Amino acid sequence: MIDLYVDIASFAHEVDELIRAFMPEEKVNILKHKDDASLCNLRIDVVHQLRDDMIYIYSKLTKDGQKIDESNEIIEIDNMQEEKVIARRQLKNAFKRCAYETISNFTDRELEWGILTGIRPTKIANEMLDYNMRENQILSILKKKYFISPSKAHLLMETVSHQRTILSQNHNKKISIYINIPFCTTKCLYCSFPSAIIEGDSKILDSYIDVLIYEIKVVMDAILKHGYTVQTLYIGGGTPTALSPIQLERLLESLEILIPSEVEEYTVEGGRPDTLSNEKLSILKRYGVTRISINPQTMNEETLVKIGREHTPYEIIECYNNARSMRFNSINMDVIVGLPGEGLDHIERTMKELYKLSPENLTIHTLAIKRGSPLRDRVNKYEFVDGNMVEGMLDICKQWTKNMNMSPYYLYRQKYMLGNLENIGYAKPGKECVYNVQMMEEKQTVWAFGAGGISKVFYEEQNRIERVPNVKNYMQYIDRIDEMIDRKMQLL
Numbered sequence: 001m002i003d004l005y006v007d008i009a010s011f012a013h014e015v016d017e018l019i020r021a022f023m024p025e026e027k028v029n030i031l032k033h034k035d036d037a038s039l040c041n042l043r044i045d046v047v048h049q050l051r052d053d054m055i056y057i058y059s060k061l062t063k064d065g066q067k068i069d070e071s072n073e074i075i076e077i078d079n080m081q082e083e084k085v086i087a088r089r090q091l092k093n094a095f096k097r098c099a100y101e102t103i104s105n106f107t108d109r110e111l112e113w114g115i116l117t118g119i120r121p122t123k124i125a126n127e128m129l130d131y132n133m134r135e136n137q138i139l140s141i142l143k144k145k146y147f148i149s150p151s152k153a154h155l156l157m158e159t160v161s162h163q164r165t166i167l168s169q170n171h172n173k174k175i176s177i178y179i180n181i182p183f184c185t186t187k188c189l190y191c192s193f194p195s196a197i198i199e200g201d202s203k204i205l206d207s208y209i210d211v212l213i214y215e216i217k218v219v220m221d222a223i224l225k226h227g228y229t230v231q232t233l234y235i236g237g238g239t240p241t242a243l244s245p246i247q248l249e250r251l252l253e254s255l256e257i258l259i260p261s262e263v264e265e266y267t268v269e270g271g272r273p274d275t276l277s278n279e280k281l282s283i284l285k286r287y288g289v290t291r292i293s294i295n296p297q298t299m300n301e302e303t304l305v306k307i308g309r310e311h312t313p314y315e316i317i318e319c320y321n322n323a324r325s326m327r328f329n330s331i332n333m334d335v336i337v338g339l340p341g342e343g344l345d346h347i348e349r350t351m352k353e354l355y356k357l358s359p360e361n362l363t364i365h366t367l368a369i370k371r372g373s374p375l376r377d378r379v380n381k382y383e384f385v386d387g388n389m390v391e392g393m394l395d396i397c398k399q400w401t402k403n404m405n406m407s408p409y410y411l412y413r414q415k416y417m418l419g420n421l422e423n424i425g426y427a428k429p430g431k432e433c434v435y436n437v438q439m440m441e442e443k444q445t446v447w448a449f450g451a452g453g454i455s456k457v458f459y460e461e462q463n464r465i466e467r468v469p470n471v472k473n474y475m476q477y478i479d480r481i482d483e484m485i486d487r488k489m490q491l492l
Contacts, residue, residue, distance in 0.1 A: 003043040005031040011092050015046055015099045017117035021420040022103045038065075046099050048091075055091065059098035061106055071101035093145065100147055111420055112391070114147030119412050120440055121148075121422075125160045126167070152422075155408060159424070162409040166437045172460050175223070176232040176438050177259065179212070179251075180450035181240040182474050185275060188297075189307040189378075190336065192370035194452060194472045195238040204474075208451075209247055211478045213254045216449050218485050220258050222492045223447065231444070232265040232435040240268055241275040248280055252287035265434045267291040267332075273319035274311040285326050291433065294320050294359075295334035299350040303339050308374075313353065320357050330431055331359045337393040338367035338418040340375075340382040347393045351400035360431035362406060364397045366390060366421045368414045376416075387419025394421065401426040410436045447488065451477035457491050466491065 002019060006012040009032070016028045029039060034047070041064050049056045055075040061068045073094045096115040104110055113121065124146070128138045135157055142153040183198045183205065184191075198205060233255070241248065268284055270276040270292045284292060296316045298304060304311065323331060333354060337347055354362065367384075369376050385393075401407075406426035410433070413422050425436055438444040442465050448455045455468040468491060470484045471477050477484065 001027045001029055001040045003029050003031055003038045003040045005034055005045045006095065007034065007047040008095065011095045014092065014096060014117050018096060018099055018115065019044065019103060021111055021117070022107050022109055044099065044102065046095050057094050057098050059102040061102050069102050069105045071098045073098050097147065112149045112152050113413065113420060116146055116148065119414065121156055121413065122160050122163065122411050123441060125156050126163065126441060129160065129164065156411070159408040159411045162407055162432060163437050163441065166432065166434055167441060167443055170444050173228050174231045174444065175228050176234065176435055176444055176446045177230055178446055178448040178453060179235045180448065180453040181235065181237040181243065182451045183237065183242045184239045185242050186308055186310055187374060188309060189375045190367060190373055192372035193238065196474060198242060205243065205247055207478055208474055209251055211481045212450050213251065215481055215485055216258050219447065219488050222489060226492060230259055230263050232438065233259060233263050234267045234435040236269045239271040239275055241270045241280050245279045245283060249283050252283065256287055265290055267433065267435060269293045271295050272309065272311060273315045276319050278322055281323055281326050285328065291330040291332065292323060292328055293332040293334065294323065297334060297336045298339055298342065298346065299353040300342065300346050303342055303346065306340060317357065330361070332361035332363060332433065333359045334363045334365060335397065336365045336367055337397065338385055338390050340384065343385065344392055344396060347396050351397055355400055355404055358404060360428050361433060362401060362426045363423065364394065364426065365423045366394070366417045366419065368417045370416055384418060387421070390419040390421055410440050412440055455488060
């Protein structure tokens with residue numbers, strides 16, 4: 001365990017995240033006061049002083065009360081006289097840089113993503129491009145101010161370059177819609193989503209769909225009266241195709257009425273091939289779905305059994321071919337690197353099989369051992385590869401995506417990821433998922449329906465997002481639906 005004291009308390013969490021990125025096996029005890037007694041032999045202090053129009057920031061690491069390492073940074077007050085949000089960000093990053101250097105020296109390690117602990121690193125690069133900064137300037141800042149490695153900095157720039165065309169078409173009357181189906185047929189080992197396990201067409205599913213359609217109808221009526229147009233429609237979960245054919249058709253039939261036909265992109269996460277029958281594929285096609293996901297996670301059968309996926313690689317291939325025969329021309333597939341028991345040869349085998357299929361989108365996830373997942377509860381039962389091995393796996397995936405004529409177009413990070421790395425979405429030219437970009441970059445309003453959905457209302461003039469969450473529990477969602485609707489209506 002490591003004691004941590006940060007004299008600006010609101011920065012402590014992100015310094016904590018940095019420590020755990022360097023030393024994931026350690027727990028961090030955040031001290032509220034500088035003089036609190038240390039409970040551990042290791043302690044990190046990050047503090048600041050104002051002196052002579054300067055802000056002095058210090059980071060110190062002690063072991064058994066003896067100083068081991070320290071770092072410091074100086075910021076001129078004149079450089080802080082900008083918008084409060086920007087100035088605060090500058091100060092926070094200086095705290096993180098000092099802490100990073102101290103921990104890096106102590107562990108003799110560097111992090112590929114430097115001081116970044118947030119979900120959306122692409123937002124930093126996009127913001128700098130919005131200020132008309134040149135690529136070489138941005139790369140220099142990413143290295144000097146954020147300590148990002150050259151390879152990740154170039155990945156970031158390549159990713160945002162493919163987002164700019166999509167983002168440039170935004171206007172304040174164009175929105176996206178997300179619909180959440182929080183049900184699955186089984187619980188995967190790595191999954192932390194609050195989805196319920198269901199069987200067939202249970203009555204609770206019928207009730208959920210009734211309420212979901214009601215929420216969509218009331219809110220969409222108000223949205224359309226305000227002159228908004230829907231750019232993308234995305235049905236996710238959970239596993240939307242866990243619904244029975246009758247339930248699925250009832251939902252899609254309602255959406256056909258409630259949401260205008262000019263939607264540019266219509267995605268349904270099929271997810272598991274064992275839930276995506278030919279009958280359901282036919283329903284999706286009939287109601288105008290333009291993009292689907294068929295997610296193997298791995299093409300190694302022994303791993304599929306281990307992680308609780310009740311399907312085989314053969315079923316993935318069969319489902320994919322069936323979708324192609326019905327002329328679905330935009331198919332996404334997901335892969336997870338770092339699954340228990342897998343090494344470089346397993347990833348090579350998976351990517352070789354997916355290359356043969358040639359989907360339009362491929363999302364490469366780094367395994368995250370997340371709170372709320374069965375994996376987190378059983379973490380001691382498995383061995384996991386180290387960060388260098390995971391990086392090697394990502395490199396294999398990257399090479400195969402190049403062979404498939406794909407480029408990175410969206411990127412995000414999560415807590416507790418192996419190697420503190422990233423998730424990357426790749427796409428063939430012109431096949432980027434618009435919703436994924438809008439959702440990740442937060443430059444467009446996204447109205448979310450269903451249990452666990454979080455609406456994000458974008459205010460362009462202030463460049464800010466206001467979140468409107470629905471309750472996560474589907475039973476509470478059903479009981480409190482009028483409250484969920486009222487939350488949204490207040491912002492319309």
